[in-house]
Amino acid sequence: MISLSWKGPYRLNSITPKDIPSSPGVYQVHTEFHFGRLKGTSNVVYIGSTYNLWNTLHQRRVVEPSAAEKILWIHNHVLEVRFMASESLDKARTFEQSLLEEYEKEHWELPPGNQRIRRGKGNWIDTQWQKWQSAKQAK
Numbered sequence: 105m106i107s108l109s110w111k112g113p114y115r116l117n118s119i120t121p122k123d124i125p126s127s128p129g130v131y132q133v134h135t136e137f138h139f140g141r142l143k144g145t146s147n148v149v150y151i152g153s154t155y156n157l158w159n160t161l162h163q164r165r166v167v168e169p170s171a172a173e174k175i176l177w178i179h180n181h182v183l184e185v186r187f188m189a190s191e192s193l194d195k196a197r198t199f200e201q202s203l204l205e206e207y208e209k210e211h212w213e214l215p216p217g218n219q220r221i222r223r224g225k226g227n228w229i230d231t232q233w234q235k236w237q238s239a240k241q242a243k
Contacts (some may be wrong), residue, residue: 112186118166124158124187126198130203132186133156133164133217135176141211149173149183150217151202151207155193161185166177173217 114123116133135161138145150173154160164173173183173243192195 110186110188112182114186116161116176116183118187119161119185121158124161125189126158128155128191128193129153129157129187130196130200131161131185132175132203133143133173133183133185136182136184137162141213143212144210146207146211146215147208147214149176150215151200152202152218153190153193153196155196157187157189161187182240 111225112123113134130151132148132153133150134147136147138147176183188199190199198222203213204218211218217236
């Protein structure tokens, strides 16, 4: 059964296995400030579901953040995550779809991380991300 309350928030760049379970669930990545949407404002960057919350959130933090997350990190914004554990991936996906539909109804568009960004060689966001990662590692 899906929990009716969110767990978190946890800073995405400092989550640990003790913070996040390895179960299916739905999660939201958000920032510390609200930004304009087509209608209103929101701080939600991404809504997702997964079969393993810990693996997915660890991967988003370390391996491959979304384009929106990359831009926010480059500009030194804090990203946080909250989640709800579920007994199955199907239930988590159903709840994710419900959250996305609710968000789109309220803001007339999806969260920025749920929108498709064109990928390819020379992508500006990925180029800036690589520069930021290199500068961070050089410190």
